[in-house]
Amino acid sequence: MKKILILFFLLLSVGGVVKAQDMSVGLFEFLERDMSARMAKVRDVNSDLCALLKIETVEKGFEFSGCIIEKTEQKTGEIWVFVSPGVRFITIKHPKFGVLRNYNFPQSIQSGCVYQMRLLTKKEEKMDSTDITKIVDARLEELLAKRLAELEAAQKQQLQQQAQQQQTEKDKEKKEKEEKKKAEKQQKKKEKKVKEKEVRDNKTFVMLNASQWPQNDLSLGFTVGRMYNRIGWYASVASNFKFEALKADYITSIYGQDGSVFIESGEGHLDDIYDHSHLSATAGVMIKVFEPMSLKLGVGYGCRYYAATIDRLVMDENIRQKYQDYGLIALDEYSARGLELSAGLNFIIGKVALSVDALLLDNETIDFRFGIGYSF
Numbered sequence: 001m002k003k004i005l006i007l008f009f010l011l012l013s014v015g016g017v018v019k020a021q022d023m024s025v026g027l028f029e030f031l032e033r034d035m036s037a038r039m040a041k042v043r044d045v046n047s048d049l050c051a052l053l054k055i056e057t058v059e060k061g062f063e064f065s066g067c068i069i070e071k072t073e074q075k076t077g078e079i080w081v082f083v084s085p086g087v088r089f090i091t092i093k094h095p096k097f098g099v100l101r102n103y104n105f106p107q108s109i110q111s112g113c114v115y116q117m118r119l120l121t122k123k124e125e126k127m128d129s130t131d132i133t134k135i136v137d138a139r140l141e142e143l144l145a146k147r148l149a150e151l152e153a154a155q156k157q158q159l160q161q162q163a164q165q166q167q168t169e170k171d172k173e174k175k176e177k178e179e180k181k182k183a184e185k186q187q188k189k190k191e192k193k194v195k196e197k198e199v200r201d202n203k204t205f206v207m208l209n210a211s212q213w214p215q216n217d218l219s220l221g222f223t224v225g226r227m228y229n230r231i232g233w234y235a236s237v238a239s240n241f242k243f244e245a246l247k248a249d250y251i252t253s254i255y256g257q258d259g260s261v262f263i264e265s266g267e268g269h270l271d272d273i274y275d276h277s278h279l280s281a282t283a284g285v286m287i288k289v290f291e292p293m294s295l296k297l298g299v300g301y302g303c304r305y306y307a308a309t310i311d312r313l314v315m316d317e318n319i320r321q322k323y324q325d326y327g328l329i330a331l332d333e334y335s336a337r338g339l340e341l342s343a344g345l346n347f348i349i350g351k352v353a354l355s356v357d358a359l360l361l362d363n364e365t366i367d368f369r370f371g372i373g374y375s376f
Helices: 002-013 036-040 129-201 317-322
Strands: 018-020 023-031 051-056 063-065 069-075 078-083 089-094 098-104 114-121 203-212 218-228 231-239 250-252 275-290 293-309 328-331 336-349 352-361 365-375
Touching: 023 098, 036 051, 036 078, 063 069, 203 231, 203 352, 218 275, 218 365, 231 293, 231 365, 275 336, 275 352, 293 352, 293 365, 336 365
Parallel strands: 051 114, 250 328
Antiparallel strands: 018 023, 023 114, 051 078, 063 089, 069 078, 089 098, 203 218, 203 365, 218 231, 231 275, 275 293, 293 328, 293 336, 336 352, 352 365
């Protein structure tokens, strides 16, 4: 029963078998790839491109009516009938096999399309059910082969898509690894530059400095400091390493309080008469102005004394006796102690450190100091 139903529906799908006396239609189907109608270029009265019916038959002498027929051509084993698009039925007549009246096309007739119509005569209809079964089986095999081909093509396409997707994922993973490696390399390069910049900008230096005040001997000392990128610190000390004058217990002007001259004109240079003592200690900050120069600002304590005993002073006897109780006498014009302000410039050029400073002591005396040293 199931096979009979399958045969029935298959016969319907291929156009069915329509009988009329000694003629019937065994097959009607659309030939999708056939371009005969478009190549023939037959047009109807409305200038529309005709459709082509390829009627398969070994007989001759057929007449066609019941639809708009523009042209018929007898071919080997078939008859070509050009009809207007949109016709719905056709009538076929033959002097021997009778009339097949108003055969309804199972499909819509489209312009420029080709349709196969197998016309069976009485002789051909004598095939038994076995022959019909063979036809149906052949049709089934054809449909099955077509379906298998479609499945194989779909499977092949799916495998290609999977392979392409896997390749895309591999390429993406490879690209991500390369980008990650590149980013790590750039990060290391950046860190290296930062470290190099820190090494370049974060400099520790030690230098020796020297200063010469017009009325004293040479003072020596040292300065240490460190720069951190844009800002830093320093500390500096200096002395002439003579401390006797710092013990002075009396400070006076070059002219005594009573108007007497402590040092008489023409009796010698101050350095020949007085002991000079100098001591300075300052610390401060450094601000980088531009590479390699930094501005220095500092504050500290300093003292500078010119002092001598009364016996070394050139004075008259009366003044000498008056001040003989004092041990050391310092001159106010050349002596000072207290707050010391410092300002200057610092240069770090490679491994070499240079500095120049001006120091103001107790708002009275100015000292200029120069330094050179090593940076690391």
